[in-house]
Amino acid sequence: MKHPVDVHVGKRVRHRRWMVGMTQQQLAEKVGIKFQQIQKYETGMNRISASRLWDIAEALSVPISFFFEGLDSGVAPTDEVGGDILADKEAMLLVRSYYAIPEPQRRRLFDLAKVLSDAA
Known part of the structure; x- marks a missing residue:
């Protein structure tokens, strides 16, 4: 077990x-x-x-x-679902892609995502 x-x-x-x-x-x-x-x-x-x-x-x-x-x-x-979001392969690919972006652009993308989620 x-x-x-x-x-x-x-x-x-x-x-x-x-x-x-x-x-x-x-x-x-x-x-x-x-x-x-x-x-x-x-x-x-x-x-x-x-x-x-x-x-x-x-x-x-x-x-x-x-x-x-x-x-x-x-x-x-x-x-x-909320406790294991990274079990979703799409979410994992999104996170991997996110960290492949250079730091300055990644920060701007993060800020954009926060604004969009606040507006939703």
Whole structure:
């Protein structure tokens, strides 16, 4: 049975991997395991050990705490749409594209999006 925390951590691994444009195979090679194991981690089927999570965090250039963001202590994570917006592939592509824009233009786009959302 999948534990909700393992599912959450796995989703965060997948999100970060998508954000940096890395395949499961590439991440597996960096960590020294088979890509099938990455698949199991990302679905929460297999629990990630502390040392393996450390390796994954280094490969994805994030602190280990990144994988636990969004968890409330003592409360199991939910699969509400708002709580897991980055599970949507379109949203992930939008975020990846956003960060590919040079900083000055990205700031202007962000300001425009805020104005548009306030007007909606």
